[in-house]
Amino acid sequence: MGMENPNLPNPSLRPSSAASPFLSSAPVVGSEASVFRPTPQASSQFPTPPFSSGPGVGSQGPTFRPPPPGRPNELVRPTPPPVSSSYGPPTTGFQHFQNPAMHSTGQGAPPLHTGQPVVPPGPPPTGPPAGPMTLAPVPILSQPQPPSIPMRFPDSTKTEQIHTNIPPSQPFSLSRPNVQPSSASMGPSYATGRGAFQPSFPGEANGRPNSVPQAPPMHPSSFSSQQGGYAPPAAASPFLAQQRSYGPAPSITPIGYPGAQMQHHGIAPPTATAQGLAEDFSSLSLGSAPGSFDAGLDAEALPRPLDGDVELKSLADMYPMNCSSTFLRLTTSGIPNSQSLASRWHLSLGAVVCPLAEAPAGEEVPVVNFATTGIIRCKRCRTYVNPYVTFTDNGRKWRCNMCSLLNDVQSDYFAHLDASGRRVDLDQRPELLKGSIELIAPAEYMVRPPMPPLFFFLIDVSISAAKSGVLEVVAQTIKSSLDSLPGYPRTQIGFITYDSTIHFYNMKSSLIQPQMMVISDLDDVFVPLPDDLLVNLSESRNVVEAFLDSLPSMFQDNMNVESAFGPALKAAFTVMSKLGGKVLIFQSTLPSLGVGRLRLRGDDIRVYGTDKEHLWRVPEDPFYKQMAADFTKFQISVNVYAFSDKYTDIASLGTLAKYTGGQVYYYPSFQSSIHKSKLTHELTRDLTRETAWEAVMRIRCSKGVRFTSYHGNFMLRSTDLLALPAVDCDKAYAAQLSLDETLLTTQTVYFQVALLYTSSSGERRIRVHTAAAPVVADLGEMYRLADTGAIVSMFSRLAIEKSLSYKLEDARNAVQIRIVKALREYRNLYAVQHRLSGRMIYPESLKFLPLYGLAFCKSTPLRGGYGDVQLDERSAAGFTMMALPVKKLLKLLYPNLVRVDDLLLKSYPQTDESDIIKMRLPLTVKSLDARGLYIFDDGFRFVIWFGGSISPDIGRKLLGEDFSGDYSKVSLSPRDNDMSIKLSKMLHKFRENDPSYYQLCHLVRQNEQPREGFFLLMNLVDDQNAGGSSYADWIMQLHRQVQQNA
Ligand SMILES: [Zn+2]
DSSP, rough: OOTTTSSOOOOOTTTTTOHHHOOSSSSSSHHHHHHHHTOOTTTHHHOOOOOSSOOOOGGGOOGOOOOTTTTTTOOOOOOOOOOOTTTSOOOHHHGGGGOOOGGGGTTTOOOOOOOOOEOOOOOOOOOOOTTTTOOOOOOOSOOOOSEEEOOSSOOOTTHHHHHTOOOOOOOOOOGGGGGGGOHHHOOOOOOOSSSSSTTGGGGGGOOTSSSSOOOOOOTTTTTHHHOOOOOTOOOOOOOOOTTOOOOOOOOOOOOOSSOOOOEEEEEOOSSSSTTTOOOOEEEEEEEOOOTTTTTGGGGGGGGOTTTOOOOOOOOHHHHHTSOOTEEEEEESEEEEEEEEHTTTTSOEEEEETTTTTOOOOOOOOOEEEOOOGGBBBBBBTOBBBOTTTTEEETTTTOOOOTTTEEEOOOOGOOOOOOOOBBBTGGGGGGGGTTTTEEOOOOOGSSSOOOOOOEEEEEEEOHHHHHTHHHHHHHHHHHHHGGGGGGTTTTOOOEEEEESSSHHHHHHTTTSSEEEEEEOOSSSSOOOOOOOEEEEEEHHHHHHHHHHHHHHHHHHTTTTOOOOOHHHHHHHHHHHHTOOEEEEEEOOOOOOOOTTTTOOOOOOOOTTTTSTGGGGGGOSSSHHHHHHHHHHTTEEEEEEEEESSSSSOOOOHHHHHTTTOOOEEEEEETHHHHHHHHHHHHHHHHHHOOOOOOOEEEEEOOOTTTTEEEESSSSSSSSSEEEEEEEETTTEEEEEEEEEESSSSOOEEEEEEEEEEEETSOOOOOEEEEEEEEEEEESHHHHTTOOHHHHHHHHHEEEHHHTTTSSSSHHHHHHHHHHHHHHHHHHHHHHHTTTTTTTTEEEEEGGGGGHHHHHHHEESSSTSSSSSSSSSHHHHHHHHHHHHHOOHHHHHHHHHHEOOHHHHHTTOOOOOHHHHHTTTTTOSSSGGGGTTOOOEEEEEEEEEEETTTTTTHHHHHHHHHGGSSSGGGGGGOOOOHHHHHHHHHHHHHHHHSSSSTOOEEEEEETTTTTHHHHHHTTOTTTSBTTTTTHHHHHHHHHHHHHHTTOO
């Protein structure tokens, strides 16, 4: 309790900075901790002796053996599961379940022996012919348990049938001490003897031997206390005498005070940089007298990002060997040459990185194998060889672009230089040509054999789950994804279900049906059969399928309202900690029993608006952060799927995802009939997308600049190493940059992202993205090279983090203050010289920034107050946005609105998404014509708006007789007519182009409240709504503030 209060000292749990809740000083995952090496668990919740068997992970059998290096695709067909009787339940044990109490149904819970296997009911009638799930009467001998536990298996009629399928078996002799992981069990390959984090990641060693100790990342409060100033500590006054004497060319369009047009001027003032960059800025006419703003502004003329995310092209022209902006974007590519210049940049200096983004078509990342040569890196700063290194001395030396060290070219990497100084083999060297490459890492980049892909499912089966239909959808989706899970034939899988007790499933391949074992002692969870709870999927495929077929019916009549989530989570940790992997949690109610139980909170409305308000947005129980730290330490990533119609404390649950590189999926009030397709799509993607396992990421940069803080879903392992137990293309991370030196003397700064990971095929790989950016000497250049998308992404993360320590209002204000400061600074550059006093001026590169800022203040994590967004919804959105790649975030903030009725009526040749997107409309109610049909698409959902005067013909063709019905009950399904088919295709195409989430369709009729307001009107960013100003008013506010103290 109270752990979240930033004023309370708790070094082990309280975030010591915005970015690093588990800094190296924390005992949890300290820099001293060798994360790949499961150390004896001082903080473990499972203080038991180590495994007594198994010399190490790598010796657990062929299952855990990666294919030999160099043969990643060699498939080792699994041998047929041995038909062994050694693990079968004994018939004597089985007799126990003849107890008539087992046959009671409903809430009456039949007593069972704790730890004993119990009889799950059989599969549904449609189940496989193999028959019902096998009873697993395994006596757990090692630890006496209370004689009986309450247990209910609703469908007792199946038990008779089950009895017939019990294979002969022998009692287990596995003793409890064997359940625990330990350093000893990991074998020598798991640990190394070096210091700090280098033992864990020899290949990713920190390359700053000469640099000063890293300063701690900035405290979250800097966001407000510095009034938006994320400037480096040595920042000079933002208004120092750095004003450039140049200004835009005087040929500016005459100022029209009342004339309300916006003008973009392509003006090129003289610049100080060698590149001679042109400077663009725009201005907007505004009335200057207070109170007269409305009259002077034409809202329609304001800039809107109707073309989506338009990226800076000039940098790619300047540095064609840079990695694609899909992987790395800088908030400004003009890196300030001095700290005083940096201090005048209020838009956050830094990068947004999406290391595994899906590469643009035709730009697939080449794979490079240095084989016996070894990976070429700078011996001082450990930078990977890249297109910006230079070769000298007839090819015998290469100079590091980061630290300038002259490295020897080893003999087997040597090539002569031609007359122009190019290596003669350059064309065969992707690592010297491409900004993005993927290196095959040799053994020295491993501290243990590459882990197999591992999926563990933790499923709440309490009454809420049974009633909503979640179980059926989850079971079906997992089953249908089995063939597509990455990593065949090494993939591992396991399941735990829970309500007031925890249910384990023995999936050993020799079984025909899984055996279920129930543990009711929640205080000290005993994990039975740890070796058979996690199985090789291809070997145990039949048992896994039998389980998934049975799961929904097993609990369909479950009346248990409790959820022993925390104990189940710890059990999952115990099972997985040997290998790592992904745990997917399906939670349908508030965790109510055992450790980590949560309580209803956030309903005291008086707290809102006070300095305690943020406490509802962070976990109350330190259990969640502690578990997240433990999971990360053992390479386990957590994804949370939450379904409740009531408060579930997503703030706490999501913490597990936040610090383990995971993701939160939220389906409030899940109903299978409505949400099935969304859950199916998103779970399928989660299971089947390419995943990088046991990863760490570091972003290097040239001497003189330094990344100081990181923002996203991960845990910081040392000052600059991000621990990412699992990464995929849908995850992005932001990092803020500051200048180490007062003055940069170089002309270019380089960045290099290195992600060291294990691929699903069992290869250790390093993905390397390299980019260069010019060092600039004036603020105008920084503005000109600004990237609104990266800035918005950074701002969003900073503001969401701020909302975890401050009031929502403070977080919103901080966004506004930063924009104002930036615009004011820009104004100081140009306005005076050109007598633009009555105009709002802004850089062309940032023309959408104010609008995105407004959209962000109206977004779910920051919007309004208590009554505007439910607490869980707010938390879930915050966790989601912290991980979104830039384009996805921009679309969420300023969604697509298109009118489609004309397209449906006309014989439109084909549904070409790119054409339709060109018809995007401003997000205002003025865009809506009562005769039209519109699609609103924010990437997470579609809202289909039917105008009040829409042709009944269109309505009937799309909805049939439901056209005049209650749209909350109507779903859009394809009908047998051109128009309906065309609309379906269009939506399908939209989804195909934006696949990370599934967009459910919500139908809305004009003036049908509150539905129209909730789904559409509230999200029309340009209008006054969601507790926020209209776009025009917002611009007025900004302008007024910019002029103050200008
Ligand atoms: Zn170097």
